[in-house]
Amino acid sequence: MFRFAITRLGLLVPTFLGVTLIAFLFIRLLPGDPIEILAGERGVSPERHARLMRELGFDRPLWEQYLNYLLDVLQGDLGRSIVTRQPIIEEFLTLFPATLELSLCAILLAVVIGLPVGILAAVRRGTVFDHSVMAVTLTGYSMPIFWWGLLLIILFSGILGWTPVSGRLSLLYYVEPVTGFMLIDTLLSDQEGAFLSALRHLILPTVVLGTIPLAVIARQTRSAMLEVLGEDYVRTARAKGLPPWRIIGLHALRNALVPVVTTIGLQVGVLLAGAILTETIFSWPGVGKWLVDSIFRRDYPAVQGGLLLIASLVMLVNLVVDLLYGLINPRIRHRRA
Amino acid sequence: MAGPPETLPEAAADITAGPEPPGPMREFWHHYRQNRGAVVGLGFLVFLVLLALFADFVAPHPPDAQYRDAFLTPPVWQEGGSWRFPLGTDATGRDILSRIVFGSRYSLSIGFLVIVLSLLGGITIGLVAGFSGGWIDSLVMRLMDVLIAIPGLLLALVVVAIMGPGLFNAMFAIAIVYLPHFVRLTRAATLAELSRDYVTGSRVAGAGLPRLMFVTVLPNCMPPLIVQATLSFSTAVLDMAALGFLGMGAQPPTPEWGTMLADAREFILRAWWVVTFPGMAILLTVLAINLVGDGLRDVLDPKLKRS
Numbered sequence: 001m002f003r004f005a006i007t008r009l010g011l012l013v014p015t016f017l018g019v020t021l022i023a024f025l026f027i028r029l030l031p032g033d034p035i036e037i038l039a040g041e042r043g044v045s046p047e048r049h050a051r052l053m054r055e056l057g058f059d060r061p062l063w064e065q066y067l068n069y070l071l072d073v074l075q076g077d078l079g080r081s082i083v084t085r086q087p088i089i090e091e092f093l094t095l096f097p098a099t100l101e102l103s104l105c106a107i108l109l110a111v112v113i114g115l116p117v118g119i120l121a122a123v124r125r126g127t128v129f130d131h132s133v134m135a136v137t138l139t140g141y142s143m144p145i146f147w148w149g150l151l152l153i154i155l156f157s158g159i160l161g162w163t164p165v166s167g168r169l170s171l172l173y174y175v176e177p178v179t180g181f182m183l184i185d186t187l188l189s190d191q192e193g194a195f196l197s198a199l200r201h202l203i204l205p206t207v208v209l210g211t212i213p214l215a216v217i218a219r220q221t222r223s224a225m226l227e228v229l230g231e232d233y234v235r236t237a238r239a240k241g242l243p244p245w246r247i248i249g250l251h252a253l254r255n256a257l258v259p260v261v262t263t264i265g266l267q268v269g270v271l272l273a274g275a276i277l278t279e280t281i282f283s284w285p286g287v288g289k290w291l292v293d294s295i296f297r298r299d300y301p302a303v304q305g306g307l308l309l310i311a312s313l314v315m316l317v318n319l320v321v322d323l324l325y326g327l328i329n330p331r332i333r334h335r336r337a
Numbered sequence: 338m339a340g341p342p343e344t345l346p347e348a349a350a351d352i353t354a355g356p357e358p359p360g361p362m363r364e365f366w367h368h369y370r371q372n373r374g375a376v377v378g379l380g381f382l383v384f385l386v387l388l389a390l391f392a393d394f395v396a397p398h399p400p401d402a403q404y405r406d407a408f409l410t411p412p413v414w415q416e417g418g419s420w421r422f423p424l425g426t427d428a429t430g431r432d433i434l435s436r437i438v439f440g441s442r443y444s445l446s447i448g449f450l451v452i453v454l455s456l457l458g459g460i461t462i463g464l465v466a467g468f469s470g471g472w473i474d475s476l477v478m479r480l481m482d483v484l485i486a487i488p489g490l491l492l493a494l495v496v497v498a499i500m501g502p503g504l505f506n507a508m509f510a511i512a513i514v515y516l517p518h519f520v521r522l523t524r525a526a527t528l529a530e531l532s533r534d535y536v537t538g539s540r541v542a543g544a545g546l547p548r549l550m551f552v553t554v555l556p557n558c559m560p561p562l563i564v565q566a567t568l569s570f571s572t573a574v575l576d577m578a579a580l581g582f583l584g585m586g587a588q589p590p591t592p593e594w595g596t597m598l599a600d601a602r603e604f605i606l607r608a609w610w611v612v613t614f615p616g617m618a619i620l621l622t623v624l625a626i627n628l629v630g631d632g633l634r635d636v637l638d639p640k641l642k643r644s
Contacts, residue, residue, distance in 0.1 A: 015479060021483075142575075144579070144619045147615075153606075158606045269489070273490040291491065291494070292494070295498050307491065
């Protein structure tokens with residue numbers, strides 16, 4: 001296992017370097033004056049322009065510029081936003097809990113509904129229930145989630161008036177950020193109704209963001225279960241007269257879960273891409289909306305930092321999933337690459 | 338494990354084959370027909386293609402004609418609606434039905450072009466990587482790892498930020514997003530084929546490298562690529578609409594479905610129809626493509642068949 005982990009970690013290094021290279025080149029590939037892009041100053045005098053070029057290292061050869069960037073990144077310095085003048089890493093870390101809370105709720109929803117639905121569809125293969133699950137999940141998988149969000153807003157916020165349209169918390173409350181998770185912070189703050197307000201703000205974005213992972217997990221669980229249910233050991237268990245719930249829940253599910261865990265892990269990228277759209281629709285103050293706003297404000301250092309951080313995050317989660325996979329499936333861990 | 342039957346890839350490409358008895362087309366159709374959803378999806382896609390081709394005759398109004406007497410008219414079955422605008426009008430008095438009909442041109446052709454672009458790029462890079470091995474192979478694969486680590490929509494946004502918003506640039510951006518999938522698939526299939534006897538035979542017979550790549554090996558790598566291409570086609574349509582929705586794809590007044598949704602956002606609580614119908618068009622199109630993709634997978638790549 002140790003060997004497997006080391007090999008897997010070793011693969012991460014070139015990928016991370018590649019991502020830093022892309023982030024580095026992003027700024028250099030943008031059309032226009034690098035001073036305007038990086039320092040946000042336009043119309044400066046030629047002397048100041050030359051001085052800034054020197055300060056920012058633009059007079060150096062490209063490889064040296066990259067090395068400097070890499071050193072900065074490794075020390076946690078991602079530069080400053082040209083709009084707010086705040087360090088980008090701080091901005092990201094302030095907004096990230098909102099995205100994390102939303103993503104965790106979405107994946108929780110997807111697993112809590114998708115897993116049992118997938119199992120049930122496999123067990124009742126060929127029934128009306130199975131066919132409806134397949135139809136509904138295919139629709140969910142094909143859903144343009146930005147439209148889905150707008151539809152839910154029309155129905156639940158417009159017609160029924162049940163949920164708020166945007167934000168994380170009603171303006172009536174102010175909650176000191178402790179964990180950054182609104183659900184927890186509102187509980188800690190002891191304000192009457194604050195928790196409910198946070199919950200009502202969270203419901204629609206969670207549903208929207210969770211839709212595609214839910215569909216994918218349900219379908220994956222179904223097909224994994226179908227495969228496992230055809231195995232000899234399941235037949236043996238049946239022949240021994242074990243109760244069906246025991247066969248399904250214990251013998252089959254445990255083996256079917258292996259590919260499902262991978263699928264869940266792979267949803268992280270989907271979630272982060274989905275967060276860009278979901279947060280934009282619901283004005284959710286997370287990193288997805290921040291990235292889109294930064295692109296529109298031409299705050300390119302922020303985009304660069306966000307790109308690097310999000311890609312690193314995806315890589316990290318994929319690493320954890322791979323290690324987890326090796327942990328549950330010995331065949332992977334002992335395979336020589 | 339034997340590879341997929343070798344007659345099938347041609348069948349997929351050759352849709353206009355004549356009625357000759359049990360030709361590859363007939364065989365393909367016989368298997369494809371088993372999947373009822375796939376047939377329905379194909380029917381809808383054909384309908385959509387016809388709609389796009391004959392939009393000028395089908396659509397009741399030009400896509401950008403503004404009727405000043407009819408801002409935000411509701412659809413015909415609602416109070417205040419009329420047959421003049423069956424699905425209502427938007428905030429500048431344009432007929433929504435006509436815009437959706439014309440929009441089918443954009444979504445279909447762009448999705449198609451994206452896939453062609455990344456398929457061509459992916460096949461070439463994948464073949465080169467698979468054939469050369471060694472450090473070129475490692476370099477290419479690590480590069481693809483990097484591209485895959487960045488969530489698709491984010492990568493597309495970044496490319497659009499570099500190139501500037503617009504239909505063509507968005508198309509290019511999404512093609513880059515899908516590139517790694519095709520590279521990986523082509524490379525994996527190439528590596529599997531390279532050790533086969535027929536490749537060695539062809540090599541011994543003196544076939545040059547380009548011939549080995551594109552004539553000998555490539556046709557046998559096609560089935561998984563076709564399946565992946567169909568599935569990516571649907572996500573490409575989705576991503577294109579998403580970029581349009583974020584204001585980074587097609588620019589108004591282009592009647593692209595995602596862009597229409599972006600225009601409609603501020604009216605969602607006053608006029609549900611401006612939001613509902615363009616999105617419905619996206620959903621149905623993507624659904625149809627996915628159904629076709631499922632059907633193709635069942636026929637072309639039985640190994641992948643689930644259930």
